[in-house]
Amino acid sequence: MDRRFALMIEPAPEALSDYAGTFAVVDASAPALSVGELSTQRGDGVFESIGVVDGHAQEVEPHLQRLAHSAQLCELPDPNLAQWRAAVAIAARNCPAGESVIKLILSRGVEKGPAPTAWVTAAPAGDFTAARTGGIKVVTLDRGYDSGAAERSPWLLLGAKTLSYAVNMAALREARRRGADDAIFVTTDGVVLEAPTASLILRFGDRFVTPAPHGGILQGTTQLSLFSHLEEQGFETAYETVPTEDLAAADQAWLVSSVRLAAPITAIDDTRLTLDSAFTAGLNAYLLSPRD
Template sequence: MTRRFALMLDPVAADEQRDDYTGTFTQVDATAPALSVGELSTQRGDGVFESIGVVDGHAQEVVPHLERLAHSARLCDLPEPNLEQWRQAVQRAAAQLGAGESVIKLILSRGVEHGPTPTAWVTAAPAADFSAVRRDGVKVVTLDRGYDLGAAERAPWLLLGAKTLSYAVNMAALREAKRRGADDAVFLSSDGFVLEAPTASLLLRFGDRFTTPAPNGGILHGTTQLSVYDHLSARGFEVGYDRIPAGDLTRADAAWLVSSVRLAAAITAVDGVPLPVDAALTDELNAYLLSPRD
């Protein structure tokens, strides 16, 4: 049976990585207090994270998630994580999980203020039941993210391309979407281009071509979106990346939000405007995303 599980990592420098490396981590009680009151992840959100979907004990797309964790760490000036250490910790956590869907979270923070090392841990828990949203889809509203497409390059200190623990804005966007009678949101740049959802990537279909916003302008390059593109390409569809004007959202032949744990959710309406739904392809995408993927 799936249960909660946690590992605390003793961070090992990336340059110490070797083929015979044995992970250094300690299993802890996932329900017990484990962090110091000086931990910067809780005080300032000063850290990065990843969420890995697990299906029947198989952790999905581990390497892309670890590579993105390392990318986020570089953007935040955190020590480069030893990916083999983290990979072994993920394997250890996944081995403790049973049948069904779970989620493994990887968290790397700057640690205790003025402390010598970062804090790192891996947790595992049952995933929420997303069967209804995969079946019924989601209504979304568009929200201004407050910066233009050039902001990430012009102001790298905004960390727009990092998956940081500072998620207050994303959660506020979801609450605003619900206040407007929707299920989720799609961010727009201040100069009128589509970005992403607070916790998911956006995928649009125009005929036999699929597109997603180009991974610049502070857009997080989605691991699930990349996997979906592999599947669609194998099926003979054209896939690509574009600067997508906000007006194109309601002209799409179909659209989805895709993420590691919720998987593929069809968008049924944008700002109250109904959108066509390809139920058969949605079912196909979710069947693929629930299959073992490395």
């Protein structure tokens, strides 16, 4: 059943301990936003997507911390994390069995309005079985800036998870035009970044590497969790500046995200990569286990 749930969040003081009166359940299929809402007019806001497995919201705290970080970069009011935490718990209780996704959205609100707009939605997740088991093909796409752009031009908001996803969606369309499933962004000076909606993990022997979270890379919550898991298994993990040419030298690679989880990469541009089905299944079994 396609069960959907939506919750509008009203501003609440930090000192408040019971947030029951600050939430309003709304019909997820009915109009709920003003035509003057800046999230829809300009993409002026931030968001997070939290994976849910059998009613358990995964890695809530890292997502809330990243929401706060994105809000700070966009000069939005600091989100009341206790209130958001309570909203996530309500949304998770309304998720069906299986996999779902909770989205947290914080917008600047109506233009010249008194307060930001905030809401939470929950819905069944898509079926990513094919990507998790059969793998995906990716192409590299020039992101259009060099590796120093984030530090040199902070107004580009390259480290924030904003609602302005038009470029990311255009990159996915371009990847499909090229016969691929997804893309990996690279800088104009040849440094690997991330995928439009996922983090990249590369394997070189028993060493796992992800591009260092600077230069406009969003720190991945799923990547962080997987690195902790891999370290517990005795593997070495590292954050590094990855030159584009190193992609072809990887033994294996994955795109990882909160909802699709670990999707093994079978080809990057014209380079074929090994698909280790058993190892990938182990990664996804871990990601589907309850994690806080």
